[in-house]
Every structure is written in structure tokens, then in C-alpha cells.
Amino acid sequence: MSNRKYFGTDGIRGKVGETPITPDFVLKLGWAAGKVLARHGSKKIIIGKDTRISGYMLESALEAGLAAAGLTAAFTGPMPTPAIAYLTRTFRAEAGIVISASHNPFDDNGIKFFSSEGTKLPDDVEEAIELEMEKPITCVESAQLGRASRIVDAAGRYIEFCKGTFPSELNLNGLKIVVDCANGATYHIAPNVLRELGATVIAIGVQPDGMNINKECGATDLKLLQQRVLAEKADIGLAYDGDGDRIMMIDHLGDKVDGDQILYIIAREALRQGQLRGGVVGTLMSNMGLELALKQLGIPFTRAKVGDRYVLEKMQEKGWRLGAENSGHVILLDKTTTGDGIVASLQVLTAMVRNHMSLHDLCSGMKMLPQVLVNVRFSGEHDPLQSDAVKTVTAEVEKALAGRGRVLLRKSGTEPLIRVMVEGENEAQVTELANRIADQVKAV
Helix, strand or coil, X not given: CCCCCCCECCEEEEECCCCXXXXXXXXXXXXXXXXXXXXXCCCEEEEEECCCCCHHHHHHHHHHHHHHCCCEEEEXXXXXXXXXXXXXXXXXXXXXXXXXXXXXXXXXXEEEEEECCCCECCHHHHHHHHHHHCCCCCCCCHHXXXXXXXXXXXXXXXXXXXXXXXXCCCCCCCCEEEEECCCCXXXXXXXXXXXXXXXXXXXXXXXXXXXXXXXXXXXXXXXXXXXXXXXXXXXXXXXXCCCCCEEEEEECCCCEECHHHHHHHHHHHHHHCCCXXXXXXXXXXXXXXXXXXXXXXXXXXXXXXXXXXXXXXXHHHHCCCEEECCCCEEEECCCCCCCCHHHHHHHHHHHHHHHCCCHHHHHCCCCCCCEEEEEEECCCCCCHHHCHHHXXXXXXXXXXXXXXXXXXXXXXXXXXXXXXXXXXXXXXXXXXXXXXXXXXXHHC
């Protein structure tokens, strides 16, 4: 990964109104991306967004920049990120752009790009866009300017695509599902997909007002869903994040099921159906319990760096089809090209229906090791991870775990945080050790 000025691990992100998330910057970005992407042919770009209030401003700025470079923008309105990847492919567009800051609060926003194949843009294309950003904006001749249009049936197309990943001989009749759409981009998609497959659906987090996205709901805050699953005596609770590329679940007992467990269920079911080609990719944060459970099944497992693009890279390198982050980014390459919360949840529901098993029982083959994550905010340019004092305390903690656990320190790719993760067999010990390191990071 080169030192790019604007693009992070997941596109460009920041606070709305502060560089880079300002109308003038995004206009320039639209133009620069247009210049780079126009070299290919169809001259059409699909633009989707989540439900943040700033999406209106940013999509207009992007459109103006693209039009100046001679590209036509096709708007989908609020749509999950994976839906844009899918629509970019089906419309044979040059690229797809999503205006979203995923699981972040409403006053953040970001912009990420998909290639014509529906995958994240390769590093060299992102670098070419950044190079273009340095040049002054020029406008193509009037006759060459881009237009704007709306894709009216975008939601319907994507609903049908999601349903198509569920086996046609099965249905969800008799299942009671609570679905939390985080007041985000899945609000008009996920409940419909599940209803059309036969489930009884109780939908929450489906009243977006531009400011309540991810607020005390969705995949990053499961309390509301837990309460509702227990109150409704539902079979399962599904929680998506603001842009629909993550999924977390709650079983009928109110227990959380995260990305690692979801990956385990999908991998085991694929093995059972004889559809598992190769192994499974997790990340440095994946629970050791996942590794041990897959080992038991004889399924190869490898870890990538944290970030769904690295998981995908590792999957492509190995030629494998399954990968996930514990945050609920699940990538199923035999179904689609990027992490998709709805498609992943349908695979777990398939396993439940096919085996007549509850979500709780499907998870029982995997024992999660206690994992404690402490986030430490830091500001300034210094890197606490390079400090000798932090390195010394980390080495002491690793020694204390004596090979029965793991320590991981890393900078967040999306927020100004240092993440301190310790994993081991004893929760009290793990908590104490994680805080010991975190205190040292704070002190630097």
C-alpha cells in the first residue's frame, strides 16, 4: 500500500465539511475519477448512497465533476454498498461510486469506488485519480458533457439478486425474524427480501431521517435487537450496518453471533454440501476459536490484514471463495464480488432451514475464546506503536499468555484509534492484560 494522500483502506472518509469531505473537494474528485475512468468506454458511472443527510450535497458535487469530465451519472438513491457493486456489473458501467461512511456516525461520510467488475478499485487506479487531483479542472466541450439519470428499479433489481442467492427449493415459511436496518441503506431492501422468501418479519431501524443512521441500532449496537428478539420470541435477529455490507446476528436466546461464527456456519455448510472449494480467509482479529473449529473440520484457514480489501486480496491469491472479518464483513465470491450483509444472512438462514437447526445450535461447534478489545484515541502524527515502552509491555503480556493466546496492536484504518486486542482462555486475565497495554499506549 503506497502512501496515498486521500484514499484509506476503504475509500475516502472524514467529517462532513472538513477536507476531504467538502463540496469543492468532491467535485474535484468526481472530475479526476472521471478523467481516469473515461479511458475505457461506456462513460456511465453508477452513484449510490446511504441515508446520511450529507449524501444529497455530495452526490450533486460528484455529478458535476463527472459531467465536466464527460461522464454520465446514473443515481440509484439510497442503496446498500454491495448493491452498487452488483448494479455496476449488470449495467456494464465504467465504475460505481458509493457515498457512505458505513458504520460511522451520521456527521461522517465517505466515498468509495467499485470497478466495472464490481470489486474495489485497484491501488494503481486510486493512485492515478490522486495524481489527476493535482491538476486544475478543465471541462470537455459542451457536446461531450455528461448527463444525469435515475435508475428507477434499482431496489427491485437488487432484491431479486439477493433472493437468487437463496436455494429455490427452500423457503423461510414459519421463521420469525427481527431485522435491524440501522436506519441505513438496507431499510427498503432487507425486510422485503425476507418477506418475499416467506418469513414473518419485524423490521426496526427502518425510519431513516438523515441523522439517525447507526445511532444506537444496527450491527454496531445490538442492544435494541437483543431486546426485540427476546420480546417477540423470534427465531433470529439480523442487524446490518449503515451501508449494508456487514451483518451481525442474535440467536433466539439473545446471544450475539459475530462475523467469525457466521463464517464458520457458512464454511461448514459449504463443506456439508460439497461446495467448499479451498479454504477460508479470516483476519488478524479473527477469534482463535474459529481457527481451531475449522482445523477440526479439516478446512484450511489463513489470516489477512484487517480490512475487507485485504481479505479479498488474500482470497484471490489463494483462489478461495469464503472470507470474513469478525465485524461481520462476509465475502462470498461464489455469490457476489464484495462483502454483502443480506447475501451472507441468507446463507446462514439456508443452513438453518436445510438442517432444521436453530442459529444457537449451528454455532455450537465453535467455542469463542475470550477476546478483549480496547480502543485508545490518539491525536497528532506520532505513532504510539513504535514506542519502546509499548513494545516492552506487549512482550511481557505475550510471555504471560504462554502461547495460549494472542496480542495484536494496530492502527484503525477508519478512525484515529489504536486498537489493542488480547485473546486467551481466561477472561479476567485477558481484560487485565489488554488494559495494561492500553494504559501504556495512552501514556506515550
